[in-house]
Amino acid sequence: AHIDGVNAATRSDIELLGRLIFAAASVARQLKIDQEGYRLVINEGEAGGQSVQHLHIHLLGSRQFDWPPG
Numbered sequence: 001a002h003i004d005g006v007n008a009a010t011r012s013d014i015e016l017l018g019r020l021i022f023a024a025a026s027v028a029r030q031l032k033i034d035q036e037g038y039r040l041v042i043n044e045g046e047a048g049g050q051s052v053q054h055l056h057i058h059l060l061g062s063r064q065f066d067w068p069p070g
Contacts, residue, residue: 003055006044024057033061 001016003009009017021040028034038061043049 004053005050005055006042009055020055020057024059027059028061031059031061037061039065 001013003013003016024040025034028038038059041058041060042055043051043058
């Protein structure tokens with residue numbers, strides 16, 4: 001299924017959204033970054049950094065992250 005972004009998701013997409021997060025955690029385990037920690041990022045809209053018009057998750061790891069993000 002194609003979803004433009006978080007704002008376009010509907011109640012019927014709930015299972016798919018959960019599967020996306022589960023898949024990201026699975027990839028983190030495969031990359032062996034699950035124990036040290038990682039960050040999941042979903043950009044929404046132009047001001048939010050979304051440059052590709054479909055919902056996707058960025059998996060960031062293998063380095064220390066600051067908070068708040070910039």
